[in-house]
Amino acid sequence: MELAEGKQKFIEAWGRIGSEWGINRTMAQVHALLLISPDALTTEEVMDELNISRGNANMTLRDLINWGLIEKQHKPGERKEYFAADKDIWNVARQVAKERKKRELEPMLKVLKELSTVEGDKNDKAYATFNKSVTDINKLANNADSMIDTMLKAEESWFWGSVLKIFK
Amino acid sequence: MELAEGKQKFIEAWGRIGSEWGINRTMAQVHALLLISPDALTTEEVMDELNISRGNANMTLRDLINWGLIEKQHKPGERKEYFAADKDIWNVARQVAKERKKRELEPMLKVLKELSTVEGDKNDKAYATFNKSVTDINKLANNADSMIDTMLKAEESWFWGSVLKIFK
DNA sequence: TTTTATTTTCAATAATATTTGAAAGTTTAG
DNA sequence: CTAAACTTTCAAATATTATTGAAAATAAAA
Structure with a gap:
């Protein structure tokens, strides 16, 4: 299987599992995306990868921070916020x-x-x-x-x- | 606290926990009701205790049977079906x-x-x-x-x- | 200060899940 | 057989939850 297909399947599977456990699907999918991303992503990138709205991405990222699963990062000289998952x-x-x-x-x-x-x-x-x-x-x-x-x-x-x- | 109040609280709490774990609230409540009932109950009794419709009660009881959490019982000489939870x-x-x-x-x-x-x-x-x-x-x-x-x-x-x- | 980039909020909308209730189905009694 | 008792089904109605998107808020740059 190709990496791109694997990524899709992983995000989908993690989302499904999440919703079976009372965690909203998008939240689980964003978490999955960040788990397999080598680098921190911006809100914009999350929106594009998962085809979700800005509002949704913003709220979901905040929830993941509250769950202690991801953290905000800042790159020197850049104004945007980046998000990265704890990979452990x-x-x-x-x-x-x-x-x-x-x-x-x-x-x-x-x-x-x-x-x-x-x-x-x-x-x-x-x-x-x-x-x-x-x-x-x-x-x-x-x-x-x-x-x-x-x-x-x-x-x-x-x-x-x-x-x-x-x-x- | 009175028994009646305790029962209500138990059913409510079990229902809430259930829905946090992806189990529908009514199903958890019916299960709770049967867990604390000394005797097996009929569909009618479940409907009355929890104020739910016949269709809902019927489907929910069937789901609980599929989960292996309750069983059907028959009383000699009676036509109705009775339901009892595994109390262990x-x-x-x-x-x-x-x-x-x-x-x-x-x-x-x-x-x-x-x-x-x-x-x-x-x-x-x-x-x-x-x-x-x-x-x-x-x-x-x-x-x-x-x-x-x-x-x-x-x-x-x-x-x-x-x-x-x-x-x- | 004003402009521009970025984030946050939230009312409206859409999607999903649950519940109802009446009709159809089934089983037993007479 | 027919009627009565009881159970099951499922389309429609309701309720709940998730998502959008545009406006408001915030923060950095000019």
């Missing part, structure tokens, strides 16, 4: 885990904690069932939370080494 | 992991494998950058795939016991 995939994975933990897992844990204070009669089937589900999900979510904390601190080789060693 | 949260987690692996991770791995066959000159920066990203993502995705395979086979206590032991 392990950093990308950690950054995404970190953001989703903050945006989703933590609020969920807060709700679950609150819900585990619901009082009731243990002989009431409705209460017992509610309580069991809430408690069990709470435990699972806390385990996931701990695992993510470790992942955030870990080096890639160490993390997968340790995890996969057990799983042989 | 570890099963739920595994089932979701299994489906997403099949629907998303595996197709992604296929594309990445294809993309790693793109030929080019190692001194070409564009090719080198493309190749590095594709290769690195491929490795990460394969590790994730192995981890999910293990999770699918594992008992909950064993899985978290092993994982969290390392992560102290």
Whole structure:
């Protein structure tokens, strides 16, 4: 396969995966484009490569910065802003885990904690069932939370080494 | 907090989490409702509890069955169908992991494998950058795939016991 | 200061996804 | 068989989300 075709496929695939995970397609595509670009790109270049409007490109680039996945750069003597992705995939994975933990897992844990204070009669089937589900999900979510904390601190080789060693 | 209020909050929270993960809100809410129901419910009951239409309830219940999260039940002498959720949260987690692996991770791995066959000159920066990203993502995705395979086979206590032991 | 290059905003529009509800389909009981 | 109970389908309506593009804001250069 030719490089040009490969690029297209990569951008498309990354966009599809993104939207299956609640990340908007354009955002994932811009990220993909920057991941495979050796040099930082301008807003204009992103617009042209992906055929999107200026407004869209601007907002999407800002979102990617907020997710900690890309950064603004400036070239000496130039006025335009350039954008470059963090190319370390392990950093990308950690950054995404970190953001989703903050945006989703933590609020969920807060709700679950609150819900585990619901009082009731243990002989009431409705209460017992509610309580069991809430408690069990709470435990699972806390385990996931701990695992993510470790992942955030870990080096890639160490993390997968340790995890996969057990799983042989 | 009262049980009734707790139920509402749980259904709402589960629905929100679901939609952040690309699962439609109603589907997550119906799942939540069944998770905390001691008894199997009919389509009619689901419609009433969540204020949704018959068509919506029917399609959503079917989707949940396809995800392996709930099952149809029949009561002797009754004509109606009843629906009950698998209450084992570890099963739920595994089932979701299994489906997403099949629907998303595996197709992604296929594309990445294809993309790693793109030929080019190692001194070409564009090719080198493309190749590095594709290769690195491929490795990460394969590790994730192995981890999910293990999770699918594992008992909950064993899985978290092993994982969290390392992560102290 | 004025001009020009560049970025940001946001109301309007377009695209996508979800939901409804009524009709058609199916199954069981009489 | 026919009627009643129940389930499924799907085109149309709604709701949600993403995108555009042009005007406003900002910042550097002249």
